[in-house]
Amino acid sequence: MPIQYYIFLCLTLFCIGIVGVLTRRNAIIVFMCIELMLNAVNLLLVAFSKMHHAASVGNNPATTAGIEGQLFVFFIMVVAAAEVSVGLAIIVMMYRNTHSVDINFLNRLKN
Amino acid sequence: MGTIQILFYFLSALAIFSAIMVLLSRNPVHSVLWLIAVFFAISGHYVLLNAQFLAIVNLIVYAGAIMVLFLFVIMLMNLNAETEPRKHIWMKLAGVVSGGCLLMMLISLVRQAVEMGGKKAMMAEGNIGLIKNLGHALFSDYVVPFEITSVLFLSAMVGAVVIGKK
């Protein structure tokens, strides 16, 4: 597939994630939208990885060019998992204190 | 149009549609489910790209572990459609517009990026996505970052404990 297709797709997903962050007030949904953004990045990385692979595989069929993109995705997943554990812990902590997951509910810190 | 193209379009449409539905669903549980659908679509893409390892991991880690965690939390809190107050309409509009602007900006950039022209992602071929190759790279060239992620996990673990402790 032409790489542009993937780029467009991933950017679209990424921006949908951003719009979600901007438009929702539920902390969990906001967090999920951030995960969506990460996934868009992941897909784009894999696509790029295959693109770079395709570029160099012609010269050397045994090349592992492009593999770093996929490994990066792996690390992103690791980080995302860690983030989720911490993030959900924080959200639960907040819920325990306020019985709300509305990000605008807590509004003591401003100005 | 070959199968791969059809599949690509189908998965793309599915991903985008599901992603939009994540935003639009009033009920958080539905959102989670739609998001899982997105993850599935993306996993499908991975398969198309012959990134088998990631496809599996994505399903297991994301769709499986992470999203289930989300579901648990949501259910634990007993959230439903009514619990989320709605954002002001102007705020929503502003969010959509600015997100849209960013998208248009990025896309126009990519369209002008001539060096991307003609480049293709290798579909269903190439073996770098195989577990064997990935594993080899991970434990040779990438062993340091791999070890370092353990620190990340440790800290996340300690953090979760600190937060969770009474």
Add this chain to the structure above:
Amino acid sequence: MISVSLILIPVLTGILLFFSKKAAAARTGALLAAIATLVAAVAGIFFLSPADLSFDANWLPEFGSRFRFSADGMGKMLVLLTAISFPVILVAVRKNEYRNPGSFYGLLLLSEAGLLGVFLATDALLFYFFWELALIPVYFLCSAWGGEKRIAVTFKFFVYTFLGSLLMLVGILYLYFNNPQHSFSLQSFYELKLSTAQQGFVFWLFFIAFAIKMPVFPFHTWQPDAYEQSPTAVTMVMSGIMVKMGIFAVVRWLLPIFPAAAASNANIIIILSVTGMLYASLIAIRQDDIKRLIAYSSIAHIGLMCAAIFAANKTGLQGVMIQMFNHGVNVIGLWVVADAIEQQLGTRKFSELGGLAQKAPVLAILFVVMSFANIALPLTNAFIGEFLMFNGLFHYNILITAVAGVSVILAAVYTLLMVQKVLYGNTSSVTENASETGGNIKWVLVVLVIIVIALGVYPQPVIDLTNDTVSAVLGK
């Protein structure tokens, strides 16, 4: 070496005094240190070889900055002024009670060190350091021991001068990086060949800093408030010595480095200064407070000095030199009187004063002499300075001199108004029980009056002392 001791004596004593709890000990210690500094200064200036006033040590080699001290004639004169002023000030305020006397006198001595450093430093970075070192203690002094509105007023003063010095810092950096030797030394700055365009912008960075310090119209508004609100000892330091920093800096750091810009901007600056002279004189006429009146009068005098500097001829500059010293002496004398009155009667308002000449004739006479020195009557020291400065200005432009000359008339108006309102007429309810002032103040004033008359009759020593600076600055 002696130059370093000039700094070290006040700094070390000042720090020591912070720990002294007893007022008497603090007073005496400060006075002794100030006198020791004076002795060192006199020895260094008159009795030792010029090399003794120079000092050069490694400080920040990576920056091209060295701990360089040396004094030309102007530096010597101002060092002398500082060294004389501090004992005089300390004696004059000896009877005053201050909270935390240790800190008070300690800070005063620190400011002395800063001032001496400014006058001695020949390294731009060092100069900047001392420039600020002189400011900070004064800020604390004013804010802690000042009048009712002290915090806001001194803060305005502080921010104003701080802003100025930061702009100067930018200017210094600019010169530094345009300097092939990568050195902060004054000499290397003098050797810079800056294009007219380069001079134009950086000149103002420096000038604004100095103009705020002097202060030149329209950068002066911090000054009357600060003088009014500060404890008088500090006001004396500020107006007697600190404002000289600005003038000193213009002569030493501005004119020789930016000759082209100074020449092309001279018109603007002279017109500003002259406007300031008249403006301040007019405002002084309408003041009801001794301190504010003296403050505005000081602005007028400084305006003349600034104008004379930029007239850029030897006569005018010579006048500026001598006037720097004389203005210091005179204005300190006026503050001493103002303080004596305020300490005794608790007011500085003309409307509440009057008839002091009956109650305190000696003070009255000394006050009158200082006042006439303030309006530059011949045979007082200020006449020489004003004569030379006006003369220099005359060489620059006849019309401007004539306009500036009006301030001479206005000076007579407001000074005599002050004399009349304070000394003459019948006693008021406040001054009814006034008595002759204390011995310390009398003797301080007598010393000042002697200086005033002596330099008024025979000013040549000061002229000779500073001649080298004048030729050097204008020779460039």
Add this chain to the structure above:
Amino acid sequence: MNAIIVSALLGVVMMFTGIISQKKSVHTAVASVGLLLLLLANLLNHYGLFVIHVDTRGMFNFEQFGMYFNSIAIFATLVYVLLSGKTIEHTGVSTADFYALIFFVLCGVSILSGFNGLLMLFLGIEIMTIPLYILTGADKRNLKSNEASLKYFLMGSFSTGIMLMGITLIYGATGTFTMGESNVIGSGGLIPKTSFLEIAGAILIFVSMCFKVSAAPFHFWTPDVYDGAPGVFTSFMATIVKAAGFIAFVRLYENNTAMLGPTWRILLSFVIISTLLIGNITAVFQQSVKRMLAYSSIAQAGFMLFALYSANDLAKEGILLYSVAYSLATIGIFAILIKMKDYTFDGFNGLAKSQPLLAFAMAVCLLSLAGIPLTAGFFAKYYMLASVVKTGGSLWLVVIAVLFAAVSAYYYFRVIQAMYFKDGEAELMELTPAFKTGMLALAVLIILVGIFPTIVLNFFYF
């Protein structure tokens, strides 16, 4: 490498210390010793002595610069723990865990000072920030702390997303994550406009780095988080972590002389000016010293950004000195602030009378932040301004910075005014003599650096 390994190990050690001993003072003691060890290990690194020899396969590039910074960060943390250890003990039950998290953060800091390649940058930033989310929320019962934690977490993750997209776009254009090979970042106006992908990626990374160092207009998390987090941890975040962000930022751009291209500078000057503007101006009207310090940290970030703007040797030296000066002063101020009963300006009224020594130390710290000569802060600012002037242009930017520096004097001096010139009873929690001595030593250190900045710099350059 030593620092990364040792700090990770020490983190684990701290976790176990928490299990072995319940005495909080023991935790602090162990942490202090650990920090000393860490400092030692890092110093050894300078001489080429390693704990374990690791082949990083180009993932790291340990240079002197990064290691100097490590030493600074570890030293600052040591100072921080010595001064505020008591308060950490009072903050929550899990003292040992807090220390463990701090060690993990230090691990992240060490990664950021030695990373080579965008992968390690990403991992370093995550390792550094994830413990901070926790520390911010450490005061679990406090809603402010909760709120701060949540805000920080959401915005932090969002910026991670932005950064990842940036990295990905660059990868797409160049096929590598290693910085040496991708000369993208900052090559600015010099590269052909066809590399739009790279530029877009670079901008996105720039944005997320700006977020990390709280440069406007990506600074919004800073005041809220700094204000909501427990004071001790704010102190840590505002100093060491922030400085590390800058080091990462600088290292990201270093060796890219091409970055001096004009367009980058437009973006940077826009960011610098708005950071200075927002940081300084907003700080003016704050009533709480803690929140004022949050804004002031933004303002200081504006100054530190000059190091990026000028990107020369002076800037690199300067950012180190700035880190020292800024961190020491801020740690000092926070150490006193968190002992105060009242965080507002009025709470400081009359402190000079009841605690002259502390007031003096605090005043020195504040003067240093304001950049008054004879304090370390002066030379920090000096370096920043000098580095820009050295580039030979942009004097206007320096003048603007200087104007804002004058504004900054306003809010720093408000505290001094409150302490020295206003009457009141400033209330403090109980103080140990050791604390006072520590504060005095800190003040002396700040003054010493202010007179002889080369001591610090020469120390690092051996």
Add this chain to the structure above:
Amino acid sequence: MSKLVYLVPLFPLLGFLVNGLGRKSLSKPLIGMIGSGSVLASFIVSVLVFFDVKANGGTVVTLFDFIKADGFTIPFAFQADQLSALFLLIITGIGFLIHLYSSAYMHEETEEHFGRFFAYLNLFVFSMLLLVLGANYVIMFIGWEGVGLCSYLLIGFWFKNNDYNYAARKAFVMNRIGDLGFLLAVFWLLLKLGTVNYGDVFANVSRLSSFDITAITMLLFVGAMGKSAQIPLYTWLPDAMAGPTPVSALIHAATMVTAGIYMISRSNILYTLAPATQTLVAVIGLATAIFAATIALKQNDIKKVLAYSTVSQLGYMFLGLGVGAYTGAVFHVMTHAFFKALLFLGAGSVIHAMHHEQDIRKMGGLKKYMPVTHLTFLLACLAIAGIPPFSGFFSKDEILTATFAKNPVYYFAGVAGALMTAFYMFRLYTLTFLGKFRGTHEQEHHLHESPWQMTFPLIVLAVLSVAGGWIGIPEVFAANAHSLEHFLSPIFADSAKLGEAHHLEASQEYLMMGVSTLLIAGIIFFAVTHFKKDGVVTGAEETGIGKVLENKWYIDELYDAVIVKPLNAFAGFCKSVIEKSGIDGLVNGVGKLVGYGSRQMRLLQSGQVGNYILIMVLAMVVFFLVWFNDATIYQFFNKIF
């Protein structure tokens, strides 16, 4: 002897120091003796100097270099020549008499103030001597301002009265206006010639352009206007009568106010070369002479009449200077010093006797109580009126004759002024000494002749007033009779060379003298008979021109309305509007703006994550836009700086 000329000012200086510092411990007689004695010593030295000069010509004594600056040296030098020697005699001679007089007149004062008075008087004599002795314009200026200072101090001698203080201040400030002109002239000389020494200046006049000379002389004349109370700067002199009467006699009649004449005579060569200035001097002098005379017609304060008379006489002197009759002007200075000092001292004697009553409407018939005073006063009146052979006749005649040669209009106007002089002087004389006493019984009871310290000076001065003119008998009467002219001729030699010689016909001169003397005698007769009648003096308000004259043409009010009030108002405007709201307002406004900005900018920090991220996203969009809109903005900025 001329080498010792510095002793002349030295004695009064010592007297000043001794009296000033020791005024609390010395007794009144001792103070009086020190004060008078020091001036007497000066007088003796002056006499010696005078004869030395007469015999051997002038000399310059340099004490030390006062200012040695770039390009010029101003020595502290004294010049003893004919002109200064003459002035020395006048100053020290009359000064001594007045000191003597004062020791009695001021007797009521306490020791301290008595000492202060003598200290001031001595300081004045010192300054005045400096003024006339100085060998350059700067030393003259020192004396010039010094006498102003003493005038200030002495006018405000009774400092409890704020009106007096105001008068003192007014005198000083108005003098300062003139001084500024003087100073500018000095600068001009320094600029063009690089020297201010008389000798060098006068030798180098050729190096000055005519514009320079005109400007310098005009500026110097401004100085003279202030010091010598000419229109428009004359109003301080009548007010200066607030001071003790001996002060008025010494400073405001005999010596200080003639400083302007001295200065112009000294610079005569410059003025001769500046015809425009000469015309101005003549016109101003004449205008002042007549204007002040008209005011004097209607004044009722004995000292005010004399004050306006002084202004008027000074006007004559300037008229003389303006027409080039330098000798005449100096001559008139001398005779005027005699008779005006005498008049003031006589008036002082009257006031002393009347217990500080100065209104002539409340006097009358004092003749029988104070014979000496009366007689001397009468002689002085005759002298000032210009009756031959009293001194005033000769000097005034010399001036008027010179004016006729220059321009007959000056002459006729001058004669008219002389008639008015005669009228108001005899009005004053008659109201004071003739007729019936109009004061209270209390006052009448205490009327007495003054002690010898006061009458002795009166008698001496009366003799001088009568005979003083004989050293300047016009050439018409006898060749070489004008010894003064011969004596002064070296001073005016250069001017004389340049000036065209215009001698009138002897018959014409006789005619003019005769007619004017007759007219004056007629006026005197009219005045005496008119005012001798009882009931001439009524309390009724004057009307019409009389009222205007009584109110001094409302000049003070005019100055107040045109200069003082607007200036004050403008100063107030500067203080409260420009300073407070304008400049300081701007400075504080910046502070307020920052505060306002702070409060507004705070609102950006809304506390809502959504908003924060929204701004971040927008900023990103902006970044992209900026990037792809080229580097124009940046280049724009860098071009500016």
